[in-house]
Amino acid sequence: MRRSNSIGHLSVIIVFMSIMMLPLLGTLLYSISTSWSSGMLPDGVTFKWYKILFVEHRFLQAMMNSIMVCLGALILTLILVVPTAFIVFYYFPFLKPFMNFIILLPFAVPPVVSSVGLLQIFSNDVITLTGTPWILLGAYFTVALPFSYRAIANNMANLNLQDMLDAAHLLGASTFRAFFTIVLPNLKTGLMISLFLSFSLLIGEFVFANILVGTRFETVQVYLFNMKARSGHFSSAVVVSYFLVIMLMTILAGQWGKKQ
Amino acid sequence: MSFLRAQGLEKKYDDSLVFTHIDFALEKGEFVTLLGPSGCGKSTLLRCVAGLTQLDEGQLFIDSANVTDLPARERGIAMVFQSYALFPNMTVRENIAFGLKMQKVPLSERSRRVIEAIELVELGGKEQRYPSELSGGQCQRVALARSLIVRPRILLLDEPLSALDARIRKNLREQLRSIQKELGLTTLFVTHDQEEALTLSDRILLMNHGKIIQNGTAEAIYTEPANAFVVRFIGNYNLLSSTQAYQALGIKSEKQIAIRPESIYVREEGRQYADHVRHPVRGQVVDYLLLGNVIRYRVNVSGVELLVDLLNRSSERIFPAGAPLELLFNTREIREVDEDTQEAV
Numbered sequence: 072m073r074r075s076n077s078i079g080h081l082s083v084i085i086v087f088m089s090i091m092m093l094p095l096l097g098t099l100l101y102s103i104s105t106s107w108s109s110g111m112l113p114d115g116v117t118f119k120w121y122k123i124l125f126v127e128h129r130f131l132q133a134m135m136n137s138i139m140v141c142l143g144a145l146i147l148t149l150i151l152v153v154p155t156a157f158i159v160f161y162y163f164p165f166l167k168p169f170m171n172f173i174i175l176l177p178f179a180v181p182p183v184v185s186s187v188g189l190l191q192i193f194s195n196d197v198i199t200l201t202g203t204p205w206i207l208l209g210a211y212f213t214v215a216l217p218f219s220y221r222a223i224a225n226n227m228a229n230l231n232l233q234d235m236l237d238a239a240h241l242l243g244a245s246t247f248r249a250f251f252t253i254v255l256p257n258l259k260t261g262l263m264i265s266l267f268l269s270f271s272l273l274i275g276e277f278v279f280a281n282i283l284v285g286t287r288f289e290t291v292q293v294y295l296f297n298m299k300a301r302s303g304h305f306s307s308a309v310v311v312s313y314f315l316v317i318m319l320m321t322i323l324a325g326q327w328g329k330k331q
Numbered sequence: 332m333s334f335l336r337a338q339g340l341e342k343k344y345d346d347s348l349v350f351t352h353i354d355f356a357l358e359k360g361e362f363v364t365l366l367g368p369s370g371c372g373k374s375t376l377l378r379c380v381a382g383l384t385q386l387d388e389g390q391l392f393i394d395s396a397n398v399t400d401l402p403a404r405e406r407g408i409a410m411v412f413q414s415y416a417l418f419p420n421m422t423v424r425e426n427i428a429f430g431l432k433m434q435k436v437p438l439s440e441r442s443r444r445v446i447e448a449i450e451l452v453e454l455g456g457k458e459q460r461y462p463s464e465l466s467g468g469q470c471q472r473v474a475l476a477r478s479l480i481v482r483p484r485i486l487l488l489d490e491p492l493s494a495l496d497a498r499i500r501k502n503l504r505e506q507l508r509s510i511q512k513e514l515g516l517t518t519l520f521v522t523h524d525q526e527e528a529l530t531l532s533d534r535i536l537l538m539n540h541g542k543i544i545q546n547g548t549a550e551a552i553y554t555e556p557a558n559a560f561v562v563r564f565i566g567n568y569n570l571l572s573s574t575q576a577y578q579a580l581g582i583k584s585e586k587q588i589a590i591r592p593e594s595i596y597v598r599e600e601g602r603q604y605a606d607h608v609r610h611p612v613r614g615q616v617v618d619y620l621l622l623g624n625v626i627r628y629r630v631n632v633s634g635v636e637l638l639v640d641l642l643n644r645s646s647e648r649i650f651p652a653g654a655p656l657e658l659l660f661n662t663r664e665i666r667e668v669d670e671d672t673q674e675a676v
Binding site for chain 2: 230231234235237238239240241242243244245248252253256257259
């Protein structure tokens with residue numbers, strides 16, 4: 072009984088892992104194949120697509136652009152969300168339902184619709200932000216906002232904020248000091264979830280990037296789109312590289328989290 | 332002059348009064364308990380004394396200085412919370428040292444005092460552990476050490492033992508009282524547990540509906556209840572209406588009659604009783620409860636049920652259900668009490 076249960080449980084995990092990993096493994100295999108058209112397996116193995124990719128300035132620039140704009144948006148989000156969540160939870164807990172509603176608003180408007188709106192507002196003679204990373208930073212900020220707020224708010228709800236802050240005050244700490252020495256370190260889990268989730272989401276974002284900045288500030292997704300006609304093997308190498316960057320950032324963030 | 336003095340304290344949220352007309356004083360080194368049912372305003376009162384909640388009316392004095400408008404961190408008050416309120420990101424040592432760090436106490440002195448505090452609460456060997464690695468009792472001892480290390484003028488305890496299981500609660504209760512006596516700390520303790528209050532306190536402030544109903548020593552609260560609410564809250568009393576008192580005991584009174592179960596005797600052949608032990612009445616055992624060292628009988632006397640506590644000396648003294656008994660009453664312990672006329676605030 073126990074054995075058959077274990078096999079059943081294991082099968083579920085194997086099916087899940089297969090669904091998650093097979094497309095990626097296929098892409099990886101395609102990116103290192105010389106050609107793959109007639110058989111079950113590639114005709115040969117080569118790293119030439121990566122060699123071409125990693126010396127191409129346009130790709131490296133696009134990757135850098137993506138990372139910079141994503142990190143910028145995340146920093147902006149955290150700077151705004153962490154104090155806001157703290158103020159709501161500590162000083163105005165009655166505002167929590169309102170925040171839960173308002174934070175979901177970015178989901179209400181599809182990216183295509185909001186990017187057209189942004190395009191009209193920020194393409195006039197007074198404010199011209201289209202084609203610059205700044206408009207992407209703002210758009211990405213709204214995309215990351217719900218994920219960041221939810222992760223941080225959930226973490227904050229699990230802290231006994233009122234009593235902890237009261238204890239800190241009675242022991243001589245100001246609210247400012249207590250926030251940095253007690254609240255912030257205890258939000259590590261929420262911050263990590265928020266960063267992982269938002270970074271993965273933003274670096275894969277295409278609609279805002281393509282409509283608002285296009286090739287004037289090319290991100291890795293726009294680059295991938297523009298390179299689609301070049302070669303399937305080359306595009307696969309781009310996708311695998313993009314995935315490796317996400318994995319690397321996740322590992323680095325995980326290591327940082329452990330050290331903290 | 333009292334060390335802590337509260338004059339005419341009042342607190343309300345919107346239109347609802349939490350407490351009003353609160354006057355009390357604590358002497359230096361005294362252990363006073365704010366006792367009352369849940370929702371009577373005792374925890375809010377404690378928070379107001381700490382400076383964590385603003386008062387609407389009244390004044391607070393510590394050592395003759397008016398501290399009513401002083402921020403919490405400048406009052407020299409420490410507080411232990413029911414939830415422990417430990418900082419999860421800090422070790423036991425860091426938690427305990429936090430207050431000293433805020434006071435910018437030099438590192439060498441800080442280390443010495445942390446070691447002393449850890450010894451005081453018997454947490455040696457746990458210095459590097461995080462709160463999540465400690466039991467509830469250990470967490471509360473860390474919280475106590477963290478409060479004591481800053482050498483507060485007044486220690487406030489907000490139901491610190493409520494979240495602990497019975498055995499740990501009893502041990503920690505004794506430890507708490509012995510540390511308080513050793514350090515001579517002026518302490519204000521909040522609880523809804525009358526046994527805890529009676530065991531620990533030099534004095535009890537009994538609250539109900541946002542008002543102090545009785546202020547007295549544990550003995551006075553127990554033996555001379557101010558009204559029917561105190562009788563009911565302290566528990567186990569026989570509280571008889573004037574009709575029941577006349578029906579069962581032949582006592583004529585306009586008020587209610589309160590009799591403690593342990594002040595009722597079962598007459599034994601050949602035993603001499605003091606003059607004030609009289610009022611013999613006959614009754615019949617309904618049932619009994621074994622409470623360890625005490626056996627609590629429910630006795631029917633002329634249609635009125637009375638609780639009678641007898642020491643559990645030997646199995647021979649257990650009277651079975653239906654057994655006839657002759658009861659005697661310690662007349663000095665029969666109290667006339669008024670109904671609690673305090674309205675909810």
